[in-house]
Amino acid sequence: MSIKHPENAAKFVANDERMHWHDKALWFVREKRDKASKSIPEWEQLREYADQIKTHTMSNLDTYLLEFEENATKRGITVHWAKDAQEHNEIVHKLLSANKVTKLVKSKSMLTEECHLNPYLESRGIQVVDTDLGERIVQLRDEPPSHIVLPAIHLKKSDVSDTFHEHLGTQKGNDDPTYLTRAARASLREDFLTAQAGLTGVNFAIAETGGVVVCTNEGNADMGASVPPLHIASMGIEKIIPRLEDLSVFTRLLARSATGQPITSYTSHFHGPIEGGQMHIVIVDNKRTPFLQSESYKKALNCIRCGACMNTCPIYRRSGGHSYEYVIPGPIGSTLSTFRAPKKHKTLSFACTLCGSCTNVCPVKIDLDSQLYTHRQDLREKNIISNQKRLGMQAAVWLMTKPALFNFVGKVARKIVPKLPKGMIYNKFNVWGKQRDLPNMPEKSFKDLYKEGLKDD
Amino acid sequence: MKKIPYGRLGEKMKVGLFIPCFMNELYPKSCVATLKLLKNLDLDVDYPLEQTCCGQPMANSGCSKDMKALAINFVETFKKYDYIVAPTGSCVTMVKDHYEPFFDEDDKDYNKVKASIYEVCEFLHDVIKVEKLDVSFPHKVGVHNSCHGHRSLGLGSPSELNVPPLNKLKNLLGLIKDIEIVDLKRDDECCGFGGTFCVTEEAISVAMGKDRIKDHIEAQAEVMTGADMSCLMHMEGIINRDGKPLKVMHITEILAGEV
Ligand code: SF4
Numbered sequence A: 001m002s003i004k005h006p007e008n009a010a011k012f013v014a015n016d017e018r019m020h021w022h023d024k025a026l027w028f029v030r031e032k033r034d035k036a037s038k039s040i041p042e043w044e045q046l047r048e049y050a051d052q053i054k055t056h057t058m059s060n061l062d063t064y065l066l067e068f069e070e071n072a073t074k075r076g077i078t079v080h081w082a083k084d085a086q087e088h089n090e091i092v093h094k095l096l097s098a099n100k101v102t103k104l105v106k107s108k109s110m111l112t113e114e115c116h117l118n119p120y121l122e123s124r125g126i127q128v129v130d131t132d133l134g135e136r137i138v139q140l141r142d143e144p145p146s147h148i149v150l151p152a153i154h155l156k157k158s159d160v161s162d163t164f165h166e167h168l169g170t171q172k173g174n175d176d177p178t179y180l181t182r183a184a185r186a187s188l189r190e191d192f193l194t195a196q197a198g199l200t201g202v203n204f205a206i207a208e209t210g211g212v213v214v215c216t217n218e219g220n221a222d223m224g225a226s227v228p229p230l231h232i233a234s235m236g237i238e239k240i241i242p243r244l245e246d247l248s249v250f251t252r253l254l255a256r257s258a259t260g261q262p263i264t265s266y267t268s269h270f271h272g273p274i275e276g277g278q279m280h281i282v283i284v285d286n287k288r289t290p291f292l293q294s295e296s297y298k299k300a301l302n303c304i305r306c307g308a309c310m311n312t313c314p315i316y317r318r319s320g321g322h323s324y325e326y327v328i329p330g331p332i333g334s335t336l337s338t339f340r341a342p343k344k345h346k347t348l349s350f351a352c353t354l355c356g357s358c359t360n361v362c363p364v365k366i367d368l369d370s371q372l373y374t375h376r377q378d379l380r381e382k383n384i385i386s387n388q389k390r391l392g393m394q395a396a397v398w399l400m401t402k403p404a405l406f407n408f409v410g411k412v413a414r415k416i417v418p419k420l421p422k423g424m425i426y427n428k429f430n431v432w433g434k435q436r437d438l439p440n441m442p443e444k445s446f447k448d449l450y451k452e453g454l455k456d457d
Numbered sequence B: 001m002k003k004i005p006y007g008r009l010g011e012k013m014k015v016g017l018f019i020p021c022f023m024n025e026l027y028p029k030s031c032v033a034t035l036k037l038l039k040n041l042d043l044d045v046d047y048p049l050e051q052t053c054c055g056q057p058m059a060n061s062g063c064s065k066d067m068k069a070l071a072i073n074f075v076e077t078f079k080k081y082d083y084i085v086a087p088t089g090s091c092v093t094m095v096k097d098h099y100e101p102f103f104d105e106d107d108k109d110y111n112k113v114k115a116s117i118y119e120v121c122e123f124l125h126d127v128i129k130v131e132k133l134d135v136s137f138p139h140k141v142g143v144h145n146s147c148h149g150h151r152s153l154g155l156g157s158p159s160e161l162n163v164p165p166l167n168k169l170k171n172l173l174g175l176i177k178d179i180e181i182v183d184l185k186r187d188d189e190c191c192g193f194g195g196t197f198c199v200t201e202e203a204i205s206v207a208m209g210k211d212r213i214k215d216h217i218e219a220q221a222e223v224m225t226g227a228d229m230s231c232l233m234h235m236e237g238i239i240n241r242d243g244k245p246l247k248v249m250h251i252t253e254i255l256a257g258e259v
Helices: A005-014 A016-038 A043-059 A061-074 A085-098 A110-114 A117-122 A133-140 A157-168 A177-194 A220-226 A244-259 A298-302 A308-312 A314-319 A330-340 A357-361 A368-381 A387-400 A403-419 A446-451 B021-026 B028-039 B056-060 B064-078 B089-098 B108-116 B120-128 B147-152 B168-173 B202-218 B229-242 B251-255
Strands: A078-082 A103-106 A127-130 A197-200 A204-206 A211-216 A230-236 A266-270 A278-284 B014-017 B044-046 B083-086 B117-119 B140-144 B223-226 B247-250
Touching: A005 A016, A005 A314, A005 B202, A016 A244, A016 A308, A016 A314, A016 B202, A043 A061, A043 A244, A043 A298, A061 A078, A061 A278, A078 A085, A085 A117, A085 A197, A085 A230, A085 A278, A103 A177, A103 A220, A110 A117, A110 A230, A117 A127, A127 A133, A133 A157, A133 A177, A157 A177, A177 A220, A197 A220, A204 A244, A211 A220, A211 A230, A211 A244, A220 A230, A220 A266, A298 A330, A308 A314, A308 A330, A308 A357, A314 B202, A330 A357, A330 A368, A357 A368, A357 B147, A368 B056, A368 B064, A387 B064, A403 B021, A446 B021, A446 B028, B014 B028, B021 B028, B021 B229, B028 B044, B028 B120, B028 B247, B028 B251, B056 B064, B056 B089, B064 B108, B083 B108, B083 B120, B089 B108, B089 B117, B089 B147, B108 B117, B117 B120, B120 B168, B120 B251, B140 B168, B140 B202, B140 B229, B168 B223, B168 B251, B202 B229, B223 B229, B223 B251, B229 B247, B247 B251
Parallel strands: A078 A278, A103 A127, A103 A197, A197 A230, A230 A278, B014 B044, B014 B083, B083 B117, B140 B223, B223 B247
Antiparallel strands: A204 A211, A211 A266
16 A cells, blocks of 8 residues: 555644644754754864765775674674564564563664564564653554654653553643653663663664664663663664764764754763673664665665754654654655655655755755655656656646647636636635635736737837 | 946847746736846846746656656757846756756757856846845835745755855845845745645645745735745735735845836
């Protein structure tokens, strides 16, 4: 089944109050990001560096991944390779069952969302607890995250209060954020102490050192990686950066772009297992390598998952993350998903006005809006856009290549439309006119006026 | 007024006026204002009658391959001018950024067209370098920075970038007597027009337009202006439907004193 972004968006827009609340919350984050980025004089240069480092890395990915594996192994980390989501889940499950794990604490990893790890493990009798507050909230509600950095941004305090009342037994109607956070923390503490394994994502994997870096604001990744004896880190192949010194470019960009903070509260380096414990890294491809071969879309792999393109996107802000029905929403999600499954996600590259704000905001300079434009052309080439649209456009071109006929049609329309009864103009076929008046029809076109003598005025 | 740079052999600079298809049909007043504005500058302005559409609606719908004929027609029509000037940022972007697939890399005509096409404000600001306009407009005006003009053509500095502030539209309006330009909360937020987006994503499109209008009204603008009639048409449609107290004018009408 294909995704219908317009319908999903219309539903979100229909609740005007909530839509505006969502829009404002994200705009607030974008404004914070603007302030933070403008406090650094060399901001644009940093973006340039980040782009260059990433682009260089992607064209030498094999070398850096092998270098990483070698260095990580030297540090006592076991490296696994997974070609797809299935393999990733199997590896994780094998590690967990070999260690008799019945409860796993997880810290935010979009990759495990992408692989649908939770249901996979749960159906095999392993309890999985997401430990980032936002993730925990959506997990309790049995919903996917609606944003990659702010997974519960679509929810209000009252929604969280209801969820916690139902699942954690908090007082009904108490939506004091401190109270709710404390309740979540108390329940999570219990989980950290009783879980036998922790799984984290990876923000950056450093080829030179063989270690991984995880950036969080709640410190829960550190708990998950350091309390239980088994730490599994899951990463996509694109997370690699060559040297430790490259990291500084990305850490300066990441938090500022994501939330406007100078740096995330915790930038944790994991360079080996805890004493007496084990550390495993699963390196996942899952449909990433085709990007490397695509001139038009390969830059999409450079994404560092800051979420800034979502916060700035006027469509995302007003349609919510769930309207995209893809693990990563917003501009970057639209291009990734359309490349991976064009038929299924064909409406997403059109869920965009090509305003270009996402491209400007992106810390690694991904050409998001032109990728979405190119997707549209590719969909047409693959015959995935509707016949109606294609034929309509072909007819329009035919008309436009005949200036005299086009003038005539314009003239007729200008004469007739003003005389038509309203019901004939504003009906269900006129989508423009549902909530907008048509322009007033002038008596003459500019071309008419020009021919009549404007020319020699 | 500054001396106008002249074209070949001391002749007047020859300017080809490009009017987007829908503006020709629906907004002749803004087109006349554009023509007048250019003529007042002592330029040799010509409006070639063979022109139709730049192909933007087709390209934005994914059908760029289908519009090759339009691109070729455009280049044929306009290659003879020193400059091509249009009262619309997005159509200029179309010609500049999206015609490449239809021409050889070293196609002389296309390269000339690409290098000499300007949005009218850009042209007045960067080529003519207008320093004075003998016009008064005693109103509070909000400037809608259309995305294509603003971000793709660089009519202004996008709020996302850490670059020195610039707004060519506001600079030009600043030459006008008695005008008051109001500050909007979201200076370069998209209005939601987006070509066929305005019908395929009708709900969001209208929601975005409404927010943009609200921003103008809250800033107490009496007039909303901009350099892209398509965005203005979309918002005018909402304003008229909702009976909002805001007048919409293409920037050339204000600059030409056509009130
Ligand atoms: S595409 Fe760019 S802006 Fe969007 S999430 Fe990725 S890095 Fe951030």
